[in-house]
Every structure is written in structure tokens, then in C-alpha cells.
Amino acid sequence: MSAFEPRLGATPTGRTAAISVAVLAFSAFLIVTTEFLIVGLLPALSQDLGVSISMAGQLVTLFAFTVMLAGPFLTAALAHLDRKRLFITILLVFAAANALAAASTSFWVLAIARVVPALALPVFWGTASETAGQLAGPDKAGQAISRVYLGISAAMLLGIPLGTVASNAVGWRGAFWILAALALLMALAMWVWMPHVARAAKVDFMQQARIFKERYFLANVLLSVVVFTAMFTGYSYLAELLQRVAGVPPAHTGWWLMGFGAVGLLGNWIGGRVVDRSPLRATALFLLLLAIGMAAIVPLAHAGLVFCLALGVWGVANTALYPISQVRVMGSVTHAQALAGSTNVSAANAGIGLGAVLGGLTIPGLGIEYLGYVAAGVVVVALGLVPLVGGLARQRASLARVP
Numbered sequence: 001m002s003a004f005e006p007r008l009g010a011t012p013t014g015r016t017a018a019i020s021v022a023v024l025a026f027s028a029f030l031i032v033t034t035e036f037l038i039v040g041l042l043p044a045l046s047q048d049l050g051v052s053i054s055m056a057g058q059l060v061t062l063f064a065f066t067v068m069l070a071g072p073f074l075t076a077a078l079a080h081l082d083r084k085r086l087f088i089t090i091l092l093v094f095a096a097a098n099a100l101a102a103a104s105t106s107f108w109v110l111a112i113a114r115v116v117p118a119l120a121l122p123v124f125w126g127t128a129s130e131t132a133g134q135l136a137g138p139d140k141a142g143q144a145i146s147r148v149y150l151g152i153s154a155a156m157l158l159g160i161p162l163g164t165v166a167s168n169a170v171g172w173r174g175a176f177w178i179l180a181a182l183a184l185l186m187a188l189a190m191w192v193w194m195p196h197v198a199r200a201a202k203v204d205f206m207q208q209a210r211i212f213k214e215r216y217f218l219a220n221v222l223l224s225v226v227v228f229t230a231m232f233t234g235y236s237y238l239a240e241l242l243q244r245v246a247g248v249p250p251a252h253t254g255w256w257l258m259g260f261g262a263v264g265l266l267g268n269w270i271g272g273r274v275v276d277r278s279p280l281r282a283t284a285l286f287l288l289l290l291a292i293g294m295a296a297i298v299p300l301a302h303a304g305l306v307f308c309l310a311l312g313v314w315g316v317a318n319t320a321l322y323p324i325s326q327v328r329v330m331g332s333v334t335h336a337q338a339l340a341g342s343t344n345v346s347a348a349n350a351g352i353g354l355g356a357v358l359g360g361l362t363i364p365g366l367g368i369e370y371l372g373y374v375a376a377g378v379v380v381v382a383l384g385l386v387p388l389v390g391g392l393a394r395q396r397a398s399l400a401r402v403p
Helices: 014-049 053-078 083-103 107-136 138-169 171-193 205-213 215-235 238-244 250-274 279-296 305-330 337-365 368-401
Strands: none
Touching (some): 014 107, 014 138, 014 171, 053 107, 138 171, 215 305, 215 337, 279 305
């Protein structure tokens, strides 16, 4: 049985499956935007709540590390539940948490409002990808997962600039109220259009955790950590690069970041088209493009349209690697796909944190003009892991053929 073969009480029509995947994608956008939007809101909320910007910034760290540490365990515990009810519950949790954040009058209440949805995010991320693949069927699973990742990628790439724009337009509280209302709306949409997916049999966590003894799976997870480290070594400080190296005015930076995300969404579509053929080859291809784009930014900083082209290559490769990494890791196991997907979310968050640290050390140590080169160097490390992962894949395939 394929990892993404439908397990439905009644097989949905193509139109029903498409609508369901679209609802999952927009829900993913809202859920992941909740994580990243706050970066653009930090200056306003730190001033309003009377805390330093450094203290406010710990809300970002708190969310990311909660996702990283809790994701695999909660996903393993909840993946057997009815997916429709699970997704509706998660959206209601996000609606309540965002409303609490909007109404909070102290930093600690806001911290609670950030921890609660951080517990639910990886459960949705891991199970939504698997559910989308089941709805679409094995032949179109990669494309369906890429559509869910379109929402996730859009949130990761547009969340920060959207937060900056929203903070200026409606204030940080207004931004959270909007997220709360939209989460309620998507819970309703999920209730109306999402078909019931048959419950998977509840499997003991220790039985699911056998995937952590599989070298091929672990190698794919390690590759994801390095891939996301490379991506966020540069992307975490893209605004600084644009301002200090390319001379973009601070008032225009948010729009440049939004343009980077909008162009990069093309990569999500391309990644979804090519990943079903070979996730590992797709990883190598887009890693190569990522390295070229990041390394070319500084030399081409004042080259006008050529600079924009290099930035576009970076954005396309950056975004394509989100769904490719998820499909690659989930496809590396024959059971516990939801746990595998959630583990990749944890790997991504680990890479995001490591990339931010590495970039933060590079700027004062070598200078911001070296940031793209350091990030490209991490890509080289990731490319070095690709043959190792490929060798383990061939080894597993040969063992499977032994009678």
C-alpha cells in the first residue's frame, strides 16, 4: 500500500479533493503566519507592553523551540484521531490563542498565548501533509502536498512583511484579532467541505518511534536540518542585506521582502511538479540554485535587474525546498508518515534556529557582505550529504528485493 493511498470511507471526487486541499492550504497559511507574523509586530508590542525588544524577541524563540521539542510526540499521540475533527479543533485553538494575544495586557499572558498554538502547529503540519496526499491519491500526492506547502511557504516568506505592514495599518492587536477571525472562518470551511478521513489505527508511540532507528530516515532528517540551516542563515538577515548592501531604504524593505516571497512562490509550484519523480534529485537541484542565488547577491548588489534576477533565483530555490523536504522525509518511511512529517517540521525549526545563530555570528565576525558566501558554504555541506542519503536509499531497495 502506498504511503499516500487514500483511506477514506467514501472516495472523494476530484473537485471535492481539490476544495479540501485548498482549505488545508489556506489553513496552513493562517497557522504558520501566526508563528512568523510576530516578527514584524515586535517593535510595537514591546513598546506597548513595556518590555525590551530583546525580551519581546524571545517570543519568537519560545514558539520555534516549542514546535521543535513537542511536535513529534504530540503528532504521534494524536495522528490516529479523525482528521476533520482534529483540524477543526486546532483551528479553534488558534482562534482562541490569537484572541488571547490580542487582548493580553502583560508579556506573560502573551507568552502563554504563543505557547499553546505552538503545541498544535506541528500536529497540523505533519498530518495535513499526509491527509492531502491521501485525498489526492498516490499519483498526485506530491502535487497535493505542495499545495498545502504553498500556504506554509507563503506564510514563512510573507509572514514577516505582512506583520510589518499590519503593524502600521491596524496595530499589533488588530493583526491578532484578524488572525483569530480568519481561523474561525477556516474552521467553518473545514466543517463544511472537508470529508472525513478514516481513522488510522492507534499505534503505540514506541512502535511508531521505530523510524528513529532507520538510518535512511535519520539521514533524510539530518539533510533537512542542514538544508534549513543554509536557507535561514541568509533569509533571517535578508532585510539587513537589502538595506546595508543593496541600499534599499528601510521604508521599502517590507515590500522588497514581500516581493521576494511572491516570486519565490513560483518555486513551490515547480517543486511540486518535480518532487514526485525523485525527491532527492530535486533537493540537489534546488540546493545548487540556492547556493548560486545567495552567493551572487553581494557581487551583483548594484547591478539593477541582474541583482533582482539573482534574488529571484534565491527565492524560487528557497521556497521549492519546503515541500521537497517534506515529501522526501515522509517518503523515507513505510509507516508513521505523520510522525515523519512532524519530525521534519522539528528539523526545519532546528535549522531555522541554527541558521539565525550562524548568520548572527557571521555579521559581526566577517561582515554582512560575507553572509551569502557562508550560507552557500552550508549548502555545499548539504550537497555533500546527498550521495550519502542516495546510498542508503539504494541499500534499502536492495534489502527489500531479498526474498
